[in-house]
Amino acid sequence: GQSLEQPSEVTAVEGAIVQINCTYQTSGFYGLSWYQQHDGGAPTFLSYNGLDGLEETGRFSSFLSRSDSYGYLLLQELQMKDSASYFCAVRDPRGQNFVFGPGTRLSVLP
Amino acid sequence: EAGVAQSPRYKIIEKRQSVAFWCNPISGHATLYWYQQILGQGPKLLIQFQNNGVVDDSQLPKDRFSAERLKGVDSTLKIQPAKLEDSAVYLCASSTGHGSYEQYFGPGTRLTVT
Numbered sequence: 001g002q003s004l005e006q007p008s009e010v011t012a013v014e015g016a017i018v019q020i021n022c023t024y025q026t027s028g029f030y031g032l033s034w035y036q037q038h039d040g041g042a043p044t045f046l047s048y049n050g051l052d053g054l055e056e057t058g059r060f061s062s063f064l065s066r067s068d069s070y071g072y073l074l075l076q077e078l079q080m081k082d083s084a085s086y087f088c089a090v091r092d093p094r095g096q097n098f099v100f101g102p103g104t105r106l107s108v109l110p
Numbered sequence: 111e112a113g114v115a116q117s118p119r120y121k122i123i124e125k126r127q128s129v130a131f132w133c134n135p136i137s138g139h140a141t142l143y144w145y146q147q148i149l150g151q152g153p154k155l156l157i158q159f160q161n162n163g164v165v166d167d168s169q170l171p172k173d174r175f176s177a178e179r180l181k182g183v184d185s186t187l188k189i190q191p192a193k194l195e196d197s198a199v200y201l202c203a204s205s206t207g208h209g210s211y212e213q214y215f216g217p218g219t220r221l222t223v224t
Contacts, residue, residue: 031211033211033212041217042114042201042215042216042217042218043153043201043203043213043215044215045212045213045214048211048212050211087152087153089152091211092166097143097155097158097165097166098155098211098213099155100152100153100154101152102151102152103150103151103152
């Protein structure tokens with residue numbers, strides 16, 4: 001089976017940098033994704049790591065260490081609109097679908 | 111391109127009643143997913159279709175939930191009879207294929223069972 005852990009809440013101020021961690025325990029591993037979800041909205045895809053290392057997409061970066069079963073999402077130059085829940089998800093090797101973590105609620109303060 | 115469409119957006123029913131949700135994925139997307147998201151939790155996969163075939167329905171409570179994707183395009187998810195614990199947002203997502211790592215989510219249907 002698959003299990004993922006994320007901090008439940010993170011708070012930061014506008015302009016700062018924040019890191020959201022994700023640790024996982026899986027019977028097999030094929031990749032780690034990150035999604036953003038605003039209150040009342042749909043999850044939207046942010047990034048995917050299939051191999052170790054850092055992937056950068058604008059203000060957002062995602063990192064993966066398969067040997068440590070660990071990844072993180074790094075958000076730079078925080079803006080108020082970044083206040084949302086962030087979910088990591090690992091690919092389930094059985095059906096090629098994804099198992100989502102419990103989510104981290106990010107609050108950006110002025 | 112148009113996104114994933116879902117209807118209705120909101121539904122309130124009494125326990126033991128039945129309810130159905132509809133999803134139209136992005137045109138050309140072969141894979142369709144139904145998720146249940148309880149408030150404060152991550153989405154939980156209920157069923158995954160590849161075209162009109164079921165890939166994974168291991169977490170679908172088959173005694174009360176059913177889903178179909180008859181022509182490999184749009185899909186319906188049904189609950190009969192509903193229980194209080196079914197109150198959640200039901201999300202539909204699609205992706206280009208079985209191995210795609212990017213899923214596109216619809217706005218969801220918020221179900222309240224009283």
